[in-house]
Amino acid sequence: MKKISELIKLYIERYDFFLKLTLEHLKISGISIIIATLIGGILGILISEYKKTSTLVLSITNFLYTIPSISLLGFLIPFSGIGNTTAIIALTIYALLPMIRNTYAGIDNIDKSIIESARGMGSTEFQILYKIKIPLATTVILAGFKNMVVMTIALACIASFIGAGGLGVAVYRGITTNNQTMTIAGSLLIALLALLCDLIIGGIEKIIKRKWRL
Numbered sequence: 001m002k003k004i005s006e007l008i009k010l011y012i013e014r015y016d017f018f019l020k021l022t023l024e025h026l027k028i029s030g031i032s033i034i035i036a037t038l039i040g041g042i043l044g045i046l047i048s049e050y051k052k053t054s055t056l057v058l059s060i061t062n063f064l065y066t067i068p069s070i071s072l073l074g075f076l077i078p079f080s081g082i083g084n085t086t087a088i089i090a091l092t093i094y095a096l097l098p099m100i101r102n103t104y105a106g107i108d109n110i111d112k113s114i115i116e117s118a119r120g121m122g123s124t125e126f127q128i129l130y131k132i133k134i135p136l137a138t139t140v141i142l143a144g145f146k147n148m149v150v151m152t153i154a155l156a157c158i159a160s161f162i163g164a165g166g167l168g169v170a171v172y173r174g175i176t177t178n179n180q181t182m183t184i185a186g187s188l189l190i191a192l193l194a195l196l197c198d199l200i201i202g203g204i205e206k207i208i209k210r211k212w213r214l
Helices: 002-013 015-049 051-066 069-080 084-108 112-120 125-162 168-176 180-212
Strands: none
Touching: 002 015, 002 180, 015 051, 015 084, 015 125, 015 168, 015 180, 051 084, 069 084, 069 125, 084 125, 112 125, 125 168, 125 180, 168 180
8 A cells, every 4th residue: 555655646746747758658659650550551461462572571570570679779779879769760660560460461361252253343453452451351450550559658668778758767767766666657657558549449449340340
């Protein structure tokens, strides 16, 4: 109970501090998520249409995904410096794999007879992609998007180690000053943000399924 009361007291006393960090965290994560969604979605569609490139693209993204976050940040610093830019680049790289993989898997697993029927009825490749492939693959793509969003919000904590903002600043400050309450406060807000986004996307997913009868 003592820890809980200390935590509540810290949130009340440092409200402005935590609000600023939360907004910075959402900004860094949001930019990374938008970029990764666009690039990952487009790459996923391209490799589903040109399957010979799928192995190469997925292998490269898998390789990048296995690089430890601190190592990747250290590699990027000489090129993009310290701060938000480097954090956004690193987070975008990590966020690409779930989007590419799920977009590719969702489109690739569509029943081929449906596509052939659409072609037989005179549909163009673009019409098939826009009206058949993407709608049918939506649930798989959204599952990847949801995982990517939660992961990006959690991983954005490391941004503080290279001078960027976000709730990682509170976690880092708590660790360096041996302030356990500060560390817990930052970590808890990150977890709550990730959980909230997961619930929102899950709700959107249910609405889309109901509307499109997927």
